[in-house]
Amino acid sequence: MYSKIGLEEHFAIPETMGGSTVYFENTGAKDIRSTRLLDLADIRLEQMDEYGMDMMIMSLNSPAIQEIYDAEKAATIARKANEDLATAIQKHPDRFRGFAALPLQDPDLAIKELHYAIEELGFVGVLANGYSNIGTPDEYVYLDDQRYRPFWAEMEKLDVPFYMHPREPMPCNAHTLDGHYWIMGAPWAFGVETATHALRLMCSGLFDEYPKLKIILGHLGEALPFTIWRSQNHLNKRRRGMPAKRPLPDYFNENFWVTTSGQFTLPPLICTMLQMGSDRIMFATDYPFEEIPDACVWFDNLQISETDKKKIARDTAIDLFKLDL
Numbered sequence: 420m421y422s423k424i425g426l427e428e429h430f431a432i433p434e435t436m437g438g439s440t441v442y443f444e445n446t447g448a449k450d451i452r453s454t455r456l457l458d459l460a461d462i463r464l465e466q467m468d469e470y471g472m473d474m475m476i477m478s479l480n481s482p483a484i485q486e487i488y489d490a491e492k493a494a495t496i497a498r499k500a501n502e503d504l505a506t507a508i509q510k511h512p513d514r515f516r517g518f519a520a521l522p523l524q525d526p527d528l529a530i531k532e533l534h535y536a537i538e539e540l541g542f543v544g545v546l547a548n549g550y551s552n553i554g555t556p557d558e559y560v561y562l563d564d565q566r567y568r569p570f571w572a573e574m575e576k577l578d579v580p581f582y583m584h585p586r587e588p589m590p591c592n593a594h595t596l597d598g599h600y601w602i603m604g605a606p607w608a609f610g611v612e613t614a615t616h617a618l619r620l621m622c623s624g625l626f627d628e629y630p631k632l633k634i635i636l637g638h639l640g641e642a643l644p645f646t647i648w649r650s651q652n653h654l655n656k657r658r659r660g661m662p663a664k665r666p667l668p669d670y671f672n673e674n675f676w677v678t679t680s681g682q683f684t685l686p687p688l689i690c691t692m693l694q695m696g697s698d699r700i701m702f703a704t705d706y707p708f709e710e711i712p713d714a715c716v717w718f719d720n721l722q723i724s725e726t727d728k729k730k731i732a733r734d735t736a737i738d739l740f741k742l743d744l
């Protein structure tokens with residue numbers, strides 16, 4: 420059994436539960452998953468001990484803060500979630516670390532909470548659930564928008580990773596799924612939505628302006644390791660005014676890391692290793708939407724080199740998050 424650090428390990432507070440319960444409906448495990456999501460200690464520690472997870476870097480569920488269109492309310496709930504998480508970390512400092520939840524509806528409020536979470540609470544990164552609703556339920560903004568450049572400047576200065584986590588597409592952008600709602604969420608829509616957001620960041624020139632930004636994607640890169648060469652190959656033929664100065668695979672291989680969350684099978688892992696290198700892959704489960712035993716037993720039995728397994732299990736996370744382990 421390998422000593423593992425998990426990077427996509429969710430919790431909820433009562434105020435953010437509403438957005439997640441839909442994913443537990445008709446699974447036969449609604450109550451246990453809801454209980455696990457709200458638990459910040461014993462239930463998850465028991466499974467972590469059994470399956471060799473030394474540490475979880477915990478993050479709020481999805482969409483949580485990002486779906487609150489009132490910025491002040493988003494800031495209040497983000498603060499509560501961050502403080503609840505900080506309390507849980509203080510009780511188990513050798514087992515838990517935290518990703519900050521931020522009210523990105525308002526970049527100034529987000530910067531304020533960012534500094535508080537990193538500098539006062541000791542969190543090691545930020546996790547956001549994609550785009551944020553702003554102003555009204557029908558308005559939204561992606562993180563490549565110019566209004567976020569000061570936020571990204573602060574992220575680069577603080578030198579902490581940003582985990583771009585999935586959420587559903589806005590209903591107005593999801594008509595390709597009409598009548599096929601079974602592929603909303605993790606079966607399909609999450610990956611497309613999040614990969615698109617990551618491409619928006621790359622194409623916008625964000626990484627030309629802030630070349631030291633560190634972005635993490637779950638689910639082995641949301642299929643981008645498989646597709647990014649084709650994106651660039653056709654951008655080479657027709658750029659259509661894209662601001663980015665460098666080829667997209669350069670940003671992907673220099674500014675991005677990925678985790679194994681919810682992708683417990685070898686072929687996409689091999690593809691990701693070939694595209695990005697094993698130094699850019701880290702272990703994660705996506706608890707409690709995925710099962711810790713599924714992630715850990717798969718990983719512990721993987722037929723890849725010992726060197727790569729140790730990097731993926733914990734060594735790369737220790738370096739990237741500057742963990743004092």
Ligand code: ZN
Nearest residue numbers: 427429584705
């Ligand atoms: Zn997740």
